[in-house]
Amino acid sequence: MEILELDPTDADARRRWHEVREGSVRADRPHALTTTLGAFEATATAASTYVARTWLQAVDGSEVVGVAELELPLTENLDVAWCEVGVLPGRRRRGVGRALWDAVVERSRAAGRTRVGGEVSVDVDVAGAGHAFATAMGAVERHREDHLLARLPVPATPIAPDYEVVTWRGRCPDEHRGAYLAMRNQMNADVPTGELDLETTVLDDERLAASERGLMKAYDVRVAAARRRSDGTFGGYSLLFVPHGEDYGWQDDTLVMPEHRGHRLGAALKSANYAGLPDHVGVVHTWTAPDNTAMHRTNTALGFRVVEHMYEMEASIASDGPG
Known part of the structure; x- marks a missing residue:
């Protein structure tokens, strides 16, 4: 067996790499939300100013038996690498995961x-090997979130009378970009990170535009925002992605600005986004920290239930550390 780097220009190799990641993830995570082939293709074939990516594969003969993805931030958190390691279930406990980790x-x-940091998700009903593997590699838990799932439709939540819902798909319209950037940066500053010591990402228009262009290649990007009627001030937003050709969506950020809280805007914005989805989309995924009781209540009222626990793990790789 040898560890090789994926040639991102080779379409067949990209497809095989993605198939192995799918097979390794879904073996013990029936509710896993994985990157679609279309989304992986969009990322693997496009250069980024903000992150450098390498895709590794464990090859035994002509068979790919395990894969890893390595991401290196280029503009902040320059001491951190992010990774994901996956091994096909029939090839586990043979050193494949360790070899990929060592290459990372x-x-x-x-x-x-x-x-090195990464996410490890564990199904609430199915025993999985991911957390034990990460711990064996020297990683410790720094943060936890619950992965929740809801089947559509969800109960409608009307917007508070003092507000109106503004929606767009894809690129944020020019007239809303200043307010949207302010809300996105507030979200980046507020998002719970537990014991992770990370620099906050600050979006400017160029970085937002680059993100939008990349996401639109693989997703129907939907935003619902709350605007106060009296003065036109935006008070919150909810961001939802629907992978092209798929029957599910995944809920990204939902933020209500501090001075606009207490009006159930978060529930109303989620509800508005879900109500606008095409009929074939029947499931929405989201993630919430267990101690974020307000958002957990909002999600429960909308019909979400916990299906996995997601652990953000971190390992020291200083020269005398693990690995």
């Missing part, structure tokens, strides 16, 4: 990184 650590150290 080697490349991360070479790039000057001193810690």
